[in-house]
Amino acid sequence: MFKHCIFVLTQIHIYNLKMASFKLNAKKFIVIALLLFAIGLTAIWYIFTVKFKDTSKEKSDFTITAIDLIKDFKKNDSLANIKYGEKVISVSGIITSVEKSDSSVNVKMNEKDSTSYIIFAFQEQHLADAKSIKEGDYVIIKGSCSGGAYSSILETEFITFKRCAISK
Numbered sequence: 624m625f626k627h628c629i630f631v632l633t634q635i636h637i638y639n640l641k642m643a644s645f646k647l648n649a650k651k652f653i654v655i656a657l658l659l660f661a662i663g664l665t666a667i668w669y670i671f672t673v674k675f676k677d678t679s680k681e682k683s684d685f686t687i688t689a690i691d692l693i694k695d696f697k698k699n700d701s702l703a704n705i706k707y708g709e710k711v712i713s714v715s716g717i718i719t720s721v722e723k724s725d726s727s728v729n730v731k732m733n734e735k736d737s738t739s740y741i742i743f744a745f746q747e748q749h750l751a752d753a754k755s756i757k758e759g760d761y762v763i764i765k766g767s768c769s770g771g772a773y774s775s776i777l778e779t780e781f782i783t784f785k786r787c788a789i790s791k
Contacts, residue, residue: 678746678765679788681711689716689732693739696771697780707768713790714741715763718756728753730764730787739780743787752789763790 685707687695692714696703719740720731728750733740743764745753756762766787773780 677748677788678711678767678786679749679790681765683713683765684710686713686715689714689741690734692741692782693734693737693780696782697739700771700773700780704770708770710768711765712768712784713763713765714743714784716741716761718758718760718762721753721756721758723754726750730756732764737779738777741782741784743784745787749788753787756789764788765790 692707692712695706714732716732718730719733722729722731728745730743730745730753731740732743743766764784764787766784769783769785771780771782
């Protein structure tokens, strides 16, 4: 009978050790989960509040005419996206369209006799300058090239720019 008591007491002791270990693991899990949650929240906050440099003060990686840029993308948009993607570029040309709203301005340049175009979205601090330009104006616009793509539905090449400013 004494052997059975020792066996039961040993089993109770092992069970208590497992429970203590489980409680310790649960505490570690909760601490790690809270830590990861805090890191995730910090990353999300950073992404949504990041401020970009004023493009007008950055040096251009390329200076090119709108027609030549469109031709580069029409020739091979994959290579052009590698060459120009996410680079600051100064593009010169004649404005073919200006779309204004209260909080944004989109300016288009395109080549004659073609549906292909470049569209520029302006930074908030440069909206007043962008609203002052008109169709037919010759300007130099500096911005970050988001890339270009060919639309088989519209049968057109389009190139988008973000964080743009008019060069003076």
